[in-house]
Amino acid sequence: DAGITQSPRHKVTETGTPVTLRCHQTENHRYMYWYRQDPGHGLRLIHYSYGVKDTDKGEVSDGYSVSRSKTEDFLLTLESATSSQTSVYFCAISVVGANTEAFFGQGTRLTVV
Amino acid sequence: GNSVTQMEGPVTLSEEAFLTINCTYTATGYPSLFWYVQYPGEGLQLLLKATKADDKGSNKGFEATYRKETTSFHLEKGSVQVSDSAVYFCALIRNGTSYGKLTFGQGTILTVHP
Numbered sequence: 001d002a003g004i005t006q007s008p009r010h011k012v013t014e015t016g017t018p019v020t021l022r023c024h025q026t027e028n029h030r031y032m033y034w035y036r037q038d039p040g041h042g043l044r045l046i047h048y049s050y051g052v053k054d055t056d057k058g059e060v061s062d063g064y065s066v067s068r069s070k071t072e073d074f075l076l077t078l079e080s081a082t083s084s085q086t087s088v089y090f091c092a093i094s095v096v097g098a099n100t101e102a103f104f105g106q107g108t109r110l111t112v113v
Numbered sequence: 114g115n116s117v118t119q120m121e122g123p124v125t126l127s128e129e130a131f132l133t134i135n136c137t138y139t140a141t142g143y144p145s146l147f148w149y150v151q152y153p154g155e156g157l158q159l160l161l162k163a164t165k166a167d168d169k170g171s172n173k174g175f176e177a178t179y180r181k182e183t184t185s186f187h188l189e190k191g192s193v194q195v196s197d198s199a200v201y202f203c204a205l206i207r208n209g210t211s212y213g214k215l216t217f218g219q220g221t222i223l224t225v226h227p
Contacts, residue, residue, distance in 0.1 A: 042119075056212075
């Protein structure tokens, strides 16, 4: 267990509503990531963080924002959910360096109806 | 940019069969290469990795060799078990200032029958 907790684990929401997913780590790692998993696409990076208040966009960032006000928490917000954002969302943390390795949370299954 | 291509699935095998899942990559520089496994209802777990050319990663009977000349990192196992049924992802990290961002292949579903 890499000490990563995602919440909620499942959510159904309506189109147009804002949604926030939370990732909490107990490892004190600097680097955190949000990926989405869709059939035929593998996992794609949405946003990442390289420190408190330091974040940047990934490959599929449109419609998403993130915040990291403390080391242990990384929040992903869907500002106005759309059906195309129905997906499984994974948070990851990473040790970056000579022995880079990422650890993943259990995932959040989000359905936008 | 960076990309990873995995063989199309799903792959269905009988127990004790030989497994190969092909993975090729495109990247600038010298990436680190990974295989992750996702069991039903769970997150991804690192299966094995290799950080430089000709390195062989191995774990739980699975192996993959970093082949720079063919830009490949094929996953192999000599005798699969029912418990190996899962989704397998090939991935890379571009070394240097990549902030540890992973680029994934599309995943290959493996089902092993008794």
